[in-house]
Amino acid sequence: xxLGTVKGTVxxxxxxxxxxxxxxxxxxxxxxxxxxxxxxADTLGAGIGELVLVTRDEPTQHAIDHEAPIDAFIVGIVDNxxxxxx
Amino acid sequence: xxLGTVKGTVxxxxxxxxxxxxxxxxxxxxxxxxxxxxxxADTLGAGIGELVLVTRDEPTQHAIDHEAPIDAFIVGIVDNxxxxxx
Amino acid sequence: xxLGTVKGTVxxxxxxxxxxxxxxxxxxxxxxxxxxxxxxADTLGAGIGELVLVTRDEPTQHAIDHEAPIDAFIVGIVDNxxxxxx
Amino acid sequence: xxLGTVKGTVxxxxxxxxxxxxxxxxxxxxxxxxxxxxxxADTLGAGIGELVLVTRDEPTQHAIDHEAPIDAFIVGIVDNxxxxxx
Amino acid sequence: xxLGTVKGTVxxxxxxxxxxxxxxxxxxxxxxxxxxxxxxADTLGAGIGELVLVTRDEPTQHAIDHEAPIDAFIVGIVDNxxxxxx
Numbered sequence: 001x002x003l004g005t006v007k008g009t010v011x012x013x014x015x016x017x018x019x020x021x022x023x024x025x026x027x028x029x030x031x032x033x034x035x036x037x038x039x040x041a042d043t044l045g046a047g048i049g050e051l052v053l054v055t056r057d058e059p060t061q062h063a064i065d066h067e068a069p070i071d072a073f074i075v076g077i078v079d080n081x082x083x084x085x086x
Numbered sequence: 087x088x089l090g091t092v093k094g095t096v097x098x099x100x101x102x103x104x105x106x107x108x109x110x111x112x113x114x115x116x117x118x119x120x121x122x123x124x125x126x127a128d129t130l131g132a133g134i135g136e137l138v139l140v141t142r143d144e145p146t147q148h149a150i151d152h153e154a155p156i157d158a159f160i161v162g163i164v165d166n167x168x169x170x171x172x
Numbered sequence: 173x174x175l176g177t178v179k180g181t182v183x184x185x186x187x188x189x190x191x192x193x194x195x196x197x198x199x200x201x202x203x204x205x206x207x208x209x210x211x212x213a214d215t216l217g218a219g220i221g222e223l224v225l226v227t228r229d230e231p232t233q234h235a236i237d238h239e240a241p242i243d244a245f246i247v248g249i250v251d252n253x254x255x256x257x258x
Numbered sequence: 259x260x261l262g263t264v265k266g267t268v269x270x271x272x273x274x275x276x277x278x279x280x281x282x283x284x285x286x287x288x289x290x291x292x293x294x295x296x297x298x299a300d301t302l303g304a305g306i307g308e309l310v311l312v313t314r315d316e317p318t319q320h321a322i323d324h325e326a327p328i329d330a331f332i333v334g335i336v337d338n339x340x341x342x343x344x
Numbered sequence: 345x346x347l348g349t350v351k352g353t354v355x356x357x358x359x360x361x362x363x364x365x366x367x368x369x370x371x372x373x374x375x376x377x378x379x380x381x382x383x384x385a386d387t388l389g390a391g392i393g394e395l396v397l398v399t400r401d402e403p404t405q406h407a408i409d410h411e412a413p414i415d416a417f418i419v420g421i422v423d424n425x426x427x428x429x430x
Contacts, residue, residue: 001297001298001330002296003268003295007170008168008171009168010139010164010168011164012165013163013165014162014163015139015161016130016149016159016162018148018149024162031293031294031296035117036117036118037089037118038087038088039088039139043274044272044274048171053282053297055327056315057145057315057316058143058316058402059318059319059329060327061145062325063274063327068145068148069141069147069148070087071141071143071146073327075273075327076270076274076282077270077271077272078268082268082284083266084265084266084284085306093256094255096175097250098225098248098250100248102235102245102247102248104234104235112256119204122204124174125225126173143228143229144231144316144402155231155233155234155245156227156231156234157173157227157228157231179428180427180429182347182426183422184420185421186420186421187388187420188388188419188420191419196397196420198426198428208376208377209347209375209376210375211346211347211397212345220429229400229402229403230401230402232403233403233406239406241399241404241417243345243399244345259416260382260383261354261381289380290377290380290381291380302360311354311356311359311368313413313415314401316401317401317404317405317412317414318415319413320411320414321362321363321413331413333363333413334358334359334363335358336354336355336356337356337357338355341352342351343351
């Protein structure tokens with residue numbers, strides 16, 4: 001998984017049917033290239049500025065109860081910024 | 087998912103059978119390295135210049151009703167350019 | 173998918189059994205980092221210098237009638253070099 | 259797989275249900291870009307500073323007995339730092 | 345697939361059970377960023393210095409007769425270094 005910071009919301013009216021019902025959030029990577037912002041589906045209610053854990057690719061499907069064309073999913077809201085060596 | 091801008095169409099007469107029937111669009115990444123243009127299948131009717139949401143890898147298969155060798159699929163047309171912090 | 177140019181052939185006598193019967197071609201990415209040449213399986217008869225469409229990862233399996241340890245597959249030969257904005 | 263060094267622990271109280279029960283560790287890549295720290299699930303009891311082997315994407319599911327939205331998993335603790343040419 | 349050169353062996357005593365029985369080799373990419381050395385499972389008996397073909401992600405599973413948490417697998421030993429344009 002990667003850590004990222006929620007930066008905004010993406011709205012899409014015209015979309016694939018089984019993508020409906022998921023909130024789509026812009027997530028900026030916490031480590032590595034911060035410019036590679038991705039869009040992750042969210043069901044945990046993550047808010048702007050929160051640090052989240054994002055799972056990508058096919059394992060995303062194990063977070064939902066029906067298959068959907070989602071390749072990035074917020075699987076956790078991180079309690080505190082990580083501290084190296086702890 | 088990633089956000090990208092539709093930049094053109096790719097035509098291929100000689101192709102794998104179960105790829106037929108999908109429009110193939112050139113999509114330029116909106117964030118990160120813009121030179122890494124990819125080709126995404128489209129069934130939503132996205133037009134040149136539109137901002138779209140692209141799902142990659144195996145989750146693409148959940149956007150279609152029969153399996154196809156597609157690893158990038160346009161799953162949504164974005165309403166407005168994203169605004170950070172909203 | 174990515175666009176790439178066929179640059180050569182890879183020969184392997186000692187290989188996993190269910191990889192037999194596929195031609196293996198060197199493909200240079202058309203967009204992005206051209207040094208990241210990959211090896212893609214081909215059943216369409218793509219020739220050196222031709223522009224092809226390559227699908228990667230697990231969706232490759234939907235291009236073949238039996239599973240094989242292939243993570244890049246040539247799914248189309250492109251008619252003409254792509255033109256931006258068309 | 260990639261080799262990486264365990265650098266810390268990530269805590270998340272609010273998370274997807276089937277992610278519960280896994281320890282989540284920060285892992286710094288041993289080769290390549292060390293800034294691309296990732297979060298891997300662990301059941302082997304890897305400690306801070308240990309060198310580990312991390313499997314990513316869908317093959318992670320073959321390390322666990324029930325599916326979970328995990329895309330990076332510690333599948334081995336490495337005995338000694340690798341030596342090139344041996 | 346990618347081409348790579350075998351550079352060494354990785355030993356791990358404490359590992360996930362279904363990873364046992366596979367030799368784990370360090371493989372240096374032949375094209376692109378050579379620093380991104382990966383660890384690939386091997387059943388073909390590839391030796392140090394040999395050029396190999398590596399399949400990644402879930403398609404690796406089609407090279408083995410039981411599922412294992414392996415995301416890189418040596419699927420062929422290359423006969424000769426590739427020549428561009430042939």
